[in-house]
Amino acid sequence: MLGDFDLKKQLKNCGCRFTGQRSAILDVLVEHKGEHLSTEEIYTYVKENNAHIGIATVYRTLMLLERLGITNKLDFDDGFSRYELAKENEVHLHHHLICSSCGSVSEVKEDLLDKLEQQILEKNKFLVKNHIIKFYGLCENCRK
Amino acid sequence: MLGDFDLKKQLKNCGCRFTGQRSAILDVLVEHKGEHLSTEEIYTYVKENNAHIGIATVYRTLMLLERLGITNKLDFDDGFSRYELAKENEVHLHHHLICSSCGSVSEVKEDLLDKLEQQILEKNKFLVKNHIIKFYGLCENCRK
DNA sequence: ATCCGTGCAAAGTATTTGCAACCTA
């Protein structure tokens, strides 16, 4: 798998080892690209082909993948840490739409924030490297 | 105190009772306007004048205040729920600047998002009622 | 007097950690 090759290289670069568990966890994230899986969900999917994996390994691996910049940790205030592949964000950052009524999460894929971030650098002397934007409101279904 | 009067009215409106603990917790939030206190910090401050209050009451009251729209719950991914007075947001919504290096949190007080939210309504049929924006990057100090 | 609110402690839930066995390099 393509993902494995990159992972192997990146792990070597940081002196870490390439293991079946780490590969399997990344595979799950690749297979579910576009979703925002919780640790528990990732654990469940990984167990399908890796029955004896422990959830501590999932937590540790997700921490590692985030440190390597392979994943982004997301937070929708539902009590779970969620993850997505960071690659998707190379071109654009996501804006998440969270419905206050049904809790559904969808995405906007536009980035109109460059202007704002430029102003922040000028006025606050703060260099923006990444952002997480959560819009709370009512989705199409719940507005009916 | 001014805050007490509003609280009393709002509590009555929802069939809830006005108690010393609820008043004291709101007082702490008013005294620390502009900060983003964690539940634990609020608990510590309230105990100064209310030595025997329990932390469960703080959690329950903050939940109530949020339901009443008096406070906003914030989340800076540091493992704590944080709160601020919602009033501050009547005029403008906050954008938080979170430094990846030192963890400091500051604020931008501009709202250039109206245009984007209008587009979201048109393209995603999603009606934005509120938003939380977290910019991750490097603050002035850490860029030196 | 009623019954909501409180404090305490126990329970819950997500996540982290210690450690011996295991596996990658």
Added chain:
DNA sequence: TAGGTTGCAAATACTTTGCACGGAT
């Protein structure tokens, strides 16, 4: 072989809940 990695279980950390007592209306 050496040392990073794993699985298990115990430990943490934050938050919620059950219940009897206390206080607001």
